[in-house]
Amino acid sequence: MTDTHAISDDVFDAASIAARLTHEDVADNVEVLNQLTAVEAAEVLALLPTERAVGILDKPELLFGAEIVEALPRPIAVPLIAGMSADMAADIVQQLEDPVRTELMQKLDEASRTAIAGLLEYPQNTAGSMMTTEFVSVPANWTVEQTLQHIRQVERTRETVYAIYVLDPLSRRLVGAVSLRRLISGEPTANILVLAAERAPITTTPLADREDVARLITKYDLLAVPVVDKAGHVRGIVTFDDIMDAIIEESTEDVQKFGGMEATEEPYMQIGLMDMIRKRGVWLCLLFVSEMLTASAMQHFEGELEKALVLTLFIPLIMSSGGNSGSQATSLLIRSLALHDVKLSDWWRVAFRELPTGIILGSMLGLIGIIRIVLWQKLGFYDYGEHWVLVALTVGAALIGVVTFGSVAGSMLPFALQRAGFDPASASAPFVATLVDVTGLMIYFSVALLILRGTLL
């Protein structure tokens, strides 16, 4: 694992790499292949035993799965796709373009093709698109021993056998779930349903968002959650490891979106320069255009600025304080909404907490700001003019107003976005800062007009 980087520097030798890979864990193989080009990786993959090659393609950590499949000779690619778990195979097929896609699908066996086509129908990031169709289900009239026997037979072909779903023998509806640990302790001749939990099994629907599935799995500590359609039939299961990958991906997305850019799935070093520019540039330009309102606001107050140039000295300080307090409030509420700690209808409760919080925080900063001006004036570091006391008061009062506005606006933004049907996590720090900057300037100049009219203004 230490010198995987070295591979791409040496002369590329597919056979020797393939030989080395068979002695390592599949997870480590993925890291080695990620260092190669898709064509090189395909060459290596073609030399590996089918089971291992399938295991590698099944790993969500593999970066260029679709490109590798495309680079593989068709007769090798088809059995690999057929051997993969349906959810991962669907992920790859989705990324393929025609004619490769149609060609591959046509050559697949009936069962694999149906399973993959079924999954492709569900929108991305839903339970339906993540579920695996390879799970264990048995009719409710089976015994414990029959079930165990069945599991022993199918174990190799199922993604997980730790949860067994019990179906009504006639309607094939889900009637219960049994864990493997309970099964092995059960009386062999007993009916399988004896071991099922008393309560109805926790289930989800094909169109449920992956975040909701994650909440179910973590709340109930499940190994998998069955995806049940309206008719009560189990269409597949979402396993804990797929959810764990989804949670990590989601939190990367959240941090990137909060940073003010479009989320990206590839690792930093793999993003093309133009792709990177696009993902960052769109937001940067949008924010820039909105932020132009600050220039308009300043132009509007040009007369005041000319009379009291001393006011400009504190513009960056006051604006950034509003942005910072807004960014704090937004980050708090994005997570609270995501974790369902607060609901959409709680917005007024939150506003009533942020108001005093903002006033207190603003007063703290205001006090520090006033002390700074008094100190600089008294110690002779700078002369803020004959009305320096009023200038200090203006800065202090503006800070209270701007920080309070920042806290309240920053906390309300995620609610507003969710209410409007967007992801609350789209409320990025730069977004809040821009919102608060323009208003912050208006607050500052209004306070200045109020306090300084008749003296400086």
Next chain:
Amino acid sequence: MTDTHAISDDVFDAASIAARLTHEDVADNVEVLNQLTAVEAAEVLALLPTERAVGILDKPELLFGAEIVEALPRPIAVPLIAGMSADMAADIVQQLEDPVRTELMQKLDEASRTAIAGLLEYPQNTAGSMMTTEFVSVPANWTVEQTLQHIRQVERTRETVYAIYVLDPLSRRLVGAVSLRRLISGEPTANILVLAAERAPITTTPLADREDVARLITKYDLLAVPVVDKAGHVRGIVTFDDIMDAIIEESTEDVQKFGGMEATEEPYMQIGLMDMIRKRGVWLCLLFVSEMLTASAMQHFEGELEKALVLTLFIPLIMSSGGNSGSQATSLLIRSLALHDVKLSDWWRVAFRELPTGIILGSMLGLIGIIRIVLWQKLGFYDYGEHWVLVALTVGAALIGVVTFGSVAGSMLPFALQRAGFDPASASAPFVATLVDVTGLMIYFSVALLILRGTLL
């Protein structure tokens, strides 16, 4: 689940709540108890069957576990703590204060006390502090059938039985790991080691950070990872569900820290006002004091400002663009470092990517800025003076400089923090913005001096 809120509004009746809870899932019980005060919750818990009460205390979602245990009569609390999984019990005991803590520990049975005391020795968020000591291990000379028989006996007292650890019968060192799914398919008379994976089991150490454990579990799709000490003995195992909770907690912390505040574990509504002020105020004040450098910078350039007041109009626009591009770069690199997509030694590769990225993004914004000034001037919306062309050039050039600096500084900050031994996630958006604001002003004024000397300046 829908009307749990109603409980706290009704007259509190512990007996009727307890009766209702026994018909629901433990995970739902936790939600009900979280709505009550610790004293009320303790009253309800005391009325529940021991197994259910233990199940509730074992849930990491329970908010005031320690307070509830403290409010319970000692004779009830002791068997509950003893029944809990050791890692969760240790979490609660850790939060108790003396004399309750010592008193409880003394009354515990020997085995529970030793297990809890052992876990308490490990620092928070390490594998040692999260591991459970209730796992299945068997000597390497056992058969498949012996192992199965053993699991049937101990199943009820183990957190997980899906991974079985095989120990050398003499040295008790870990020699292999067998999954339950392989075990049930195994030949009953075969030696247990036949089923173990060829490669040595994936292990971690007691002092490993929970992020590293999470990486192992997700990379290798494990149900649990054994925590092995220097002597090769298994001290406990960390299970996937504990890690999932940790990942979610960690990503909440990351977003909050990125928002520029101290991370908080409680849900938003449960944080006390003073606690909230403290967690946000400390950072806000620190950032405010640093941002005061902008005032100093402006004071330094006061002469220039007086001569060219038009320059002040674009200060917020230019500063915020630097902050935004910095925030994007920081969010990208924080996650890349956390996911080990880039290593500390990659810093120069990253810098060499951010440099062209920043220049291109800055040029885009600069162009938009110039177009805006030209339009306003030509359409007569505003008069930027006779040297308006030079002013537009100054703004455009400053934007290139500031955005480039923002991208490079924002991307380097997480590296610098990690290098200095801090969490790279401490590089918050406000932190970056503050860093870029001060430098941004200097860049702007320097560019202005260069372009406008002899005309406006």
